Amino acid sequence: MKQFLILFSLITLVGCTTTAVPVAVKFPDAPDQLKIQCPDLKLVDEKTLRLSDVLDSVTTNYTTYYECKGKIDDWIEWYNLQKSIYDKLK
């Protein structure tokens, strides 16, 4: 009888078996604008001797830099904000 009781107790404990919570957390999607790669810098026509052409290229390249810097800053901000949101889920 004692052996039966031990066996039945073990069986009853199996009823309390647990599994992982079946809730899938989707990886957050970043804004499409951030997924575009930064362009290469503009080159000047090597035959030109005009300072204005060089300045034009420099201006364009500065613009490219600030756009790209902004993108990196936005990625950092996006990551930090998303991380803080999803860290609270744990």
Next chain:
Amino acid sequence: MWFLSFIPDSFLHFIILTILVSGVGLYILGLLTNFIPVIYPFKEPIRIVSTILIVAGVYFLGGYNTEMDWRKKVEEAEAKVAAAEAKSAEVNTKIKTKIITRTKVVHDRQIVIKRELKEVEKRINEECRLDPVVTKIHNDAAINPMSIAK
């Protein structure tokens, strides 16, 4: 215990309690067999059946409670995930707005500078003639070093 999810909760709970209460009832009846001569011959079967019913009842009750706990946890987790996704979408909207504003500011600034350059273009080109090496140095600096390294 996955199959429990297909049976209505209240019905399941009722069945489990019925099994457990029947087991306990039978067990008590088994203890009283000495005082009721009619059922004395069934003393052993009653004890065995009552034990099986109690064990089965406890087993299913444990399983039921665990199942209910997990369902509650899943609901809580789903609510949390939904809230996080809503917040995440809010962050994306905020950043998208920021990108649009920034792009406009940067481009507007470029337009202003280029307009300024256009105004003085003639003057600076007259006063300064570039050495061809200037454009070469400019282009060398502008080329991505990683593309050269490949």
